[in-house]
Amino acid sequence: MSAPRVALLVTCLVDMFxxxxxxxxxxxxxxxxxxxxxxxxxxxxxxxxxxxxxREHAKALAAQVIEEFEGFDYVVAPSGSCAATVVKDYTEMFKGDEAMVTRAKALAAKTHEITSFLTDVLGINDVKQALTTSVTYHDSCSGLRSLGVSEQPRKLLGSVEGLELREMVENDVCCGFGGTFCVKFPDVSNSMVSDKTRNIADTGADMVLAGDLGCLMNMAGKASREGRNFKARHVVEILAGDTKTPAIGEDK
Amino acid sequence: MSGHVPTSSAFKSNSQEALVNRNLQAALRGSRGNFIAKRAAARANVPEFDDIRDQARDMKNHVLANLDLYLEAYEKKVTEAGGHVHWAETAEDARRIVLDICRKSNAKTVNKGKTMISEECGINDHLAENGIKPVETDLGEYIIQLRGEIPSHIIAPAVHVTVPEIEEAFRKHHAHLPPDRDLSELASLQAEARSELRAKYFEAEVGITGANMLIAETGQSVIVTNEGNGDLSQSLPKVHIVMASLEKIVPTLEDSATLLRLLARSATGQEMSVYTTFSSGPKRSEDPDGPEEYHVVLLDNGRSNMIGTEFEEMLRCIRCGACMNHCPVYQSVGGHAYGWVYPGPMGAVLTPSLIGVEEGGQLPNASTFCGRCEAVCPMRIPLPKMMRSWREREFEKNLTPSATRYGLGVWAWAAQRPWAYRLAARIANRSLGITGKSKFSKLPLAGGWTKFRDFPAPQGGTFMDQWKAGKR
Structure with missing residues (x-):
């Protein structure tokens, strides 16, 4: 079997930040x-x-993604949220336009969040990394509830030699990011993220990991303002053995 | 205008006040997690729970597709049993109908079982304005009636009140209380409310209750309570008025059992509520007791307009409250911030439907779309999807704030032109990176973010540029 051709959906936050x-x-x-x-x-x-x-701008951008990505075997994103938009929302956007719904469905069927692609599609259970640290994992909402990403990152983290996973309470509760929500309702968002950083800190873990950069920037930004001493990283950084890059918001 | 004057358009300032209200925050923290843990345990004990959810969803969809038929069948059964069905198109109609019945009964006091439809219609204020005294008999409703408030939760109306605040309300209104009477515990508060309310049951000429379901097959109305107050409210007075919205109908007795298997488990984590009462109409000659008159006020108030729209599925709601118990926004700010009768995710969808998106439009925006509400909804109502539909309606009606519209327009223009998007990303990236800082505590145009959090600086260079330059 030849190597699968995978298109990387970089996501705008990863591209920029x-x-x-x-x-x-x-x-x-x-x-x-x-x-x-x-x-x-x-x-x-x-x-x-x-x-x-x-809806109109959303459809224009969705059409652009479909056009650009539909020729590949798979589409993979380091984000449950962006992947869920492709997997769950595109067919809804084009409701009534059968030709586009068909293309959207085909793209949805081969689009995956990175940790579930590695485990569920490729059957990988071991990333062959070693790192002595303790981490806690925040389940980002879209990945968890739209795509069922929950066990996959934990399975892969479990394969990292020396890594200890300490679950926080309410690990499946929203961090308060919510895209534009965090700037439209900053006070409510702040209440939510304050609960989250406290729950993270209570585990005593060295760092919080998650699968979405938006949530991570929110949690890291709050932790920094509060002077918390845990770090925040995207889960793929640990799985790929990249700890040289400063953590989110950390000094170089 | 129906009942309470809404302040839903002020959700943002309401929520800011709620977040600095120490009593409210203490009450919310105290209750948080209880409902969730109990529901999870109850759900775990029923392996076929998700199958029941599917059945319930399908049954209710069938009802909504044939609502007229079931309502007529229900009316026929009620009439046959000697009861009366009153069709109330609006809240104002409902107020008029209820007042008429009370006047004909020469009512001075009306006992109330818990009913959100009464709240929606503002029945208490209307009766009081017309010289009739409404007495809430559900403990939570009684507490907020003393405090002059509306419910902050659809099944736990006083969930926002702390124990010391309840004591304060009792001492103010129960004039006979000796100062040394201990009211510092929930049990002593319950005993005090009980002794006060027991006497009232025998004074009332009319009892008003809600209905968790109306059964077309039998013409019965069903209520579930944990205090037994509903039964006393409806069986002791000589007139019983049921207030229900028209989507409460189910076809058969068997169907009501399907919903009962979901309702208490989703709401409080009980297998069944303590009391489940089926009312079949007025007292029959062979009955030892019961009301002489039985009236059902069937409220539409905008619901039939939801049928056939993207909001129809909201009419499956059985008012268990699971969505608000699991909603991190509700749990942060409580129910009053939502500014009208129905709070939380179900309120965020229903409120704009009933009072208009112009007034209620902030509510469906006040969600992170975390999806926890939909995940626990026993009726599988796609709440986030419908909140998004409201945002779409707002956008179409030009109600979206102009700054948001403008920002979206500029961003979408660039995002459709990769060259422009790359350029903009590069400029933004460099201007944030130029300071060499790892984070910002203040940033122009990002005050909503930096008011409470630092803003992590970009690493430097966009991914797309670095990839193109050959970095791997």
């Missing part, structure tokens, strides 16, 4: 025997428009 997450994802995919390509015309999956009720 934390390219190392993109490179860690590429490494994991290549180590797993995939050929990785990065479609050059990609920008954003359209979720901000869709969740703001702006």
């Amino acid at each position: 934390r390219p190392s997450v993109g490179f860690a994802t590429v490494k994991l995919l290549e180590d797993a025997g995939c050929t990785v390509e990065v479609p050059q015309r990609q920008t954003c999956c359209g979720q901000p428009a869709w969740n703001s009720g702006d």
